[in-house]
Each structure stands twice: as structure tokens, then as C-alpha cells.
Ligand SMILES: Cc1cc2nc3c(=O)[nH]c(=O)nc-3n(C[C@H](O)[C@H](O)[C@H](O)COP(=O)(O)O)c2cc1C
């Protein structure tokens with residue numbers, strides 16, 4: 006280990022417990038909760054195995070009037086929930102780490118879709134209005150009951166082995182709704198002065214402490230205003246609240262603002278972006294502090310500890326991307342760290358599909374159901390069979406790397422371009438998306454360390470070349486391309502005159518529309534359309550972003566960056582046209598129709614179509630069309646993988662490459678197979 010990093014491996018005492026080091030996986034949702042306890046336990050356990058000294062659960066609602074359905078949280082309403090969550094504590098303990106649980110009440114932001122109880126609020130101004138209607142203003146009896154729920158859950162958590170019991174006071178949920186002068190307009194002992202607004206939190210902490218005695222450390226997750234406003238709570242006020250509850254707390258877990266700022270994407274927030282605000286917490290407490298900021302650089306981590314700002318390095322996303330980050334630092338294997346890209350695909354997957362996943366780490370969330378370990382790979386039975394992987398994009402790189410780790414004697418990864426990366430090569434050059442290039446960098450390094458893997462660049466293979474290659478196993482990771490022929494997914498008719506337009510690849514290869522105004526037509530709704538628009542706007546084009554969607558880049562809302570992205574593009578002068586379907590690219594004009602069927606047109610000197618991608622399968626069809634030629638060439642199998650199967654998000658291409666490599670010796674590695682599920686016995 007580099008002696009400069011030794012400070013990160015010092016034990017830290019928090020109340021009655023001692024953390025083995027300063028690496029701490031802060032609470033974050035996974036989508037597994039108490040309903041998939043084994044999946045959840047394996048997901049957390051792997052982090053403890055990788056060296057995280059503290060590992061926490063998802064947010065854990067304490068009562069059915071904080072029912073998060075359709076999301077999946079670590080409900081801890083009764084003994085059965087606790088029994089299931091106990092598996093998480095056990096898995097974490099197995100590797101010598103401490104287990105934390107984040108007790109939660111959503112208040113106005115609960116959904117209660119399944120429980121059908123009214124949401125609870127300090128005053129009837131704070132209801133989540135998505136589904137119409139208002140929440141119930143808490144009576145004093147409600148306040149006592151919810152506090153009792155926290156205390157009961159704390160006791161239950163202690164009994165199943167949790168070491169650190171949190172009260173969740175950040176991200177705008179009930180604790181913060183009570184603190185906020187905007188959402189708390191009460192005139193009783195719980196409203197008005199700061200001391201009154203903090204009473205609910207202080208009493209809850211007292212009750213939780215009383216419930217667990219000296220058996221557990223008590224933590225609070227709390228937020229200070231960052232670059233964005235925090236429900237009308239000034240930083241000085243929040244510091245005062247921290248001072249107020251200080252005697253009741255063993256660990257302050259601090260972050261900034263609302264969730265989109267806290268989990269800020271690399272597009273808009275650099276590593277350590279929270280520090281100017283969170284470092285102020287030290288002014289008011291001598292208790293241990295854990296802070297977050299997408300930290301992956303051990304030098305930065307060590308200097309943070311030395312500065313005294315934090316005692317523990319908190320991480321959600323860096324621990325998802327690399328559960329073995331602490332171990333790699335300890336062993337001086339810094340170049341092997343799988344650095345978080347800040348894409349927030351993890352959040353998109355957790356929030357949308359209730360299954361956390363990661364663009365960098367294909368094994369995240371798959372530890373139990375597929376039995377995947379991020380660092381261990383089962384040796385293949387036939388290492389002597391030469392493997393050829395064609396295409397060095399995300400799927401091809403991942404597949405070749407895993408095949409190499411599985412012990413094949415010879416894996417060749419061949420790409421027509423002079424650099425690895427496929428589509429991500431140009432994606433990383435789009436404004437704000439540079440950190441996505443970490444997906445490439447990690448694999449370039451990983452591949453270079455495998456003596457049995459050879460990377461051959463600048464060579465475009467034909468079907469005949471592949472037959473002559475001498476490979477017994479062929480994996481085609483030939484990717485996909487944006488279509489410029491006018492096909493669009495939302496409309497049956499082709500865009501007339503599409504030949505006048507460019508595609509994203511052509512723009513990124515250096516072609517440009519005529520100077521003047523440009524329309525970027527986006528039916529994809531994620532990062533490519535906005536990226537191309539920003540690139541062209543920066544070059545001085547009058548840029549119009551036209552989309553069939555009801556807003557620009559709705560997918561970015563799922564990665565928590567939609568609002569920021571739209572404001573950012575708007576600030577650059579890019580003009581949005583939503584709900585428009587393009588029908589024709591004419592000379593100097595684009596023609597289409599609005600969502601109401603009215604004709605629509607706009608002057609445009611140039612057009613870029615971000616409409617639809619098509620898989621590149623030519624080689625696959627040529628090779629598989631002639632089984633006898635394959636047999637004669639000694640090729641046992643030809644597999645298709647990644648975008649070449651179906652163009653999807655880069656995370657899915659990485660996953661697909663990984664999956665194929667793990668199952669390469671199965672009867673049909675491309676076929677879907679049932680994975681382990683957690684179903685109640687009938
Ligand atoms: C997938 C995901 C789910 C999250 N869910 C929670 C949660 O349940 N409770 C919570 O306090 N914070 C949650 N967060 C926020 C993180 O705990 C953390 O504060 C934030 O991501 C910044 O830390 P990082 O830069 O190390 O990711 C979540 C973050 C992610 C990535």
C-alpha cells in the first residue's frame with residue numbers, strides 16, 4: 006500500500022462500535038429491500054468482502070403509511086421484515102464490516118399505492134401532487150405513533166444484528182419536511198421556531214437511542230443546502246440543528262440538497278462537488294462525519310481525512326461500480342479500480358426497474374441471482390480453444406476481458422478502428438460526457454494486463470478472414486449504427502428527403518451541416534440528441550432540438566439530470582420543439598406535424614437525425630448461413646453480442662458481453678436462462 010493511503014485504513018470508533026477502516030458505503034436503494042433479502046444480502050456482502058468497513062441498507066420505511074410501492078425499499082414494519090433484513094447484517098458481518106440500516110419515513114413523498122393509507126405531512130401544504138389530492142396533517146397522536154415506529158424498528162434492527170441505526174433526515178423526507186418552514190406551518194410545539202421544527206427529529210433520535218441503549222451506534226443522515234436551495238432551510242439553520250442533536254448522535258452522515266444534486270451526475274458535478282458545503286458541518290460537531298462526493302481517487306480521499314473535514318469516506322456509486330475499491334487501494338492496485346462514471350444508470354435502473362445495475366460493473370445486483378463475483382471467474386473447461394472477438398466496443402471489450410480472466414489460452418479482440426471503445430469512443434467526446442470514457446479506460450487497462458488476450462486494431466475482418474483465422478469460438482460484437490434512411494420508431498412513414506441529413510456518427514467523424522441553423526431531430530430521448538445539439542451550438546450553429554417526446558431527453562429524468570440538462574441546453578441558446586414528428590427534410594426547411602396533427606415547419610440549413618439504430622449483423626448472417634464452411638474451418642460456435650443483437654444503453658451492452666463470457670461453455674450462451682428468483686413458497 007502507498008503509505009499516503011494508510012490513513013484510510015485506520016479504525017474509527019463511532020459510539021459503542023468500531024469501524025475497521027474509513028471506507029463506508031452510505032445507505033442507498035437497490036430495489037431489493039426486504040422482498041428479495043438474499044439478493045440484497047449478496048449485493049451488500051460483496052462490498053464488505055471488497056473492504057468497505059461500513060455497509061448500509063436501502064432506505065427502510067418504518068410503517069405502512071410510508072409505503073414506497075411501486076418502488077421497493079427495505080420495509081421494516083414487522084418482525085418478518087426484520088428477519089429478512091437480518092440476512093443483510095449477517096452478510097456484512099461475515100467479512101468483518103459493520104452493518105447500518107437507514108430508518109425512514111417519506112411523509113409527503115411516500116406513495117402508499119399499496120397500503121392506501123393517507124400520506125402524512127407536518128401541515129397540509131406538502132403533499133406529493135402526482136396523483137391528485139392532499140396528505141393528512143399529522144396530529145400529535147400521529148407524531149407519537151411514527152416516533153414509536155422508529156423506536157420499534159430500531160429495536161428490531163438491533164435484534165437482528167445491525168450495528169448502526171440511522172434516522173433518515175436528508176433528501177426532503179418527513180424529517181426534513183418537519184424542519185422546513187415552507188412545509189411545516191404548524192403552530193404547536195412542532196412548528197414555528199427552529200427549535201420547535203427540530204423537535205420531531207430530536208425526540209425521534211432520543212427514542213431510538215433509548216430503544217437500543219448502548220448496543221448500537223446512532224447515525225443521522227442530514228443535508229445542508231448546496232448549490233440549490235433546500236426547502237427554505239438555510240445552511241446556518243441546519244448547522245444549528247446539528248448542534249442541537251449532537252449529544253444524541255454518534256455519526257453524522259452529511260450531503261447536500263435534494264437527491265439530484267447529492268447524486269449529481271458527472272455531466273454537471275465533479276468529484277468532491279459537495280465539499281464546500283458539507284465541510285462546514287465540522288464547525289459544529291466533533292463527532293465522526295461521513296461525507297460523499299463520488300470519490301474514487303485515494304489521494305483525494307486521504308487528503309480529505311487529513312484536512313479533518315470527514316472521518317469516513319462515504320460512497321454509494323463508487324461502491325456500486327467497484328465493490329473492491331478499498332481492497333485495490335490497500336493492495337496498491339490503483340489502476341485496477343473500476344471508477345464510477347457518474348452516469349447514474351444505477352439510479353435509472355433502481356428507480357425504473359427496481360434492480361440496481363451499473364454501466365461499469367456488470368455484476369452489480371447479480372451476485373445472488375446469477376452468482377457473479379466482480380473479481381472471481383470460473384476457469385473454462387477447454388482453455389485450448391482459440392477465441393476471436395470481433396468488435397472492441399463495450400460488449401466486445403467486456404466479453405474479451407472476462408474470457409481472458411476465465412483462462413482461455415488465446416483470446417484475440419479485433420477492431421477495424423485504431424482505438425477501442427466502439428460507440429463510446431465518440432460518446433466521450435460529446436460535451437459533458439467525458440467521464441463515460443472510464444468504461445473504455447478500465448477495459449483497456451484490464452485487457453493490457455491479460456497476457457492471454459491480444460488486441461488487434463485497425464483490421465476489418467471479412468467472413469472469409471474469420472474462417473481463416475483459426476478460432477474455434479467466434480464472438481461478433483459488431484455494434485450498431487444510427488440509421489440515416491428516414492426510419493423512425495414512432496411513425497410508420499419514413500422521413501422524406503432523409504438523405505439530406507447527417508447521422509450522429511457522421512457528425513462525430515467530422516462532417517458538418519451547412520453553416521446557419523441546424524435541426525437535431527431526436528426520437529431517442531436520452532443523451533445522443535442533446536449531446537450533438539450542444540456540440541453544434543458550441544460551434545456557433547443556431548441549434549433547434551426537435552423531439553417527438555413531451556420534453557427533451559425524458560430518459561435523463563430517470564438518471565436525475567433531466568431538469569439540469571434542459572436548463573443547461575436552454576442556457577446555451579438551444580431552442581426546444583417538443584411533441585413534433587418530422588415527416589420531410591426539404592431544401593432549407595423541415596416539415597412535420599405536431600402532437601395534435603397540425604402541420605409544422607421550420608427553416609433549417611442542416612439536419613441531424615437521431616432516430617433509430619440498427620444492429621450490424623452482416624458478418625453473423627454470412628458466417629451462420631454456411632454451417633459446413635464453419636465446420637470445415639474448425640469453428641465450433643458463432644455468437645452475437647451487445648448492440649449487434651439489439652442496440653440498447655451502453656450498460657446493457659457491457660452486461661451482455663459479460664453474460665455471454667460467463668456462459669460461453671453452456672449449450673446456447675445466447676439463449677435466456679432462468680436465474681435465481683426469490684419467490685414465496687406455495
Ligand atoms: C442507486 C442509488 C440509490 C440511492 N438511494 C438512497 C437512499 O435510499 N437513501 C439515501 O439516503 N440516499 C440514497 N442515495 C444517495 C446516496 O446515498 C449518496 O448520498 C449519493 O449518491 C452521493 O454519493 P456518491 O457520490 O458516493 O454516489 C442513492 C444513491 C444511488 C446511486
Ligand code: SF4
Nearest residue numbers: 345346348349351363
Ligand atoms: S451506473 Fe454509472 S453512476 Fe452508477 S455506479 Fe455505475 S458508473 Fe457510477
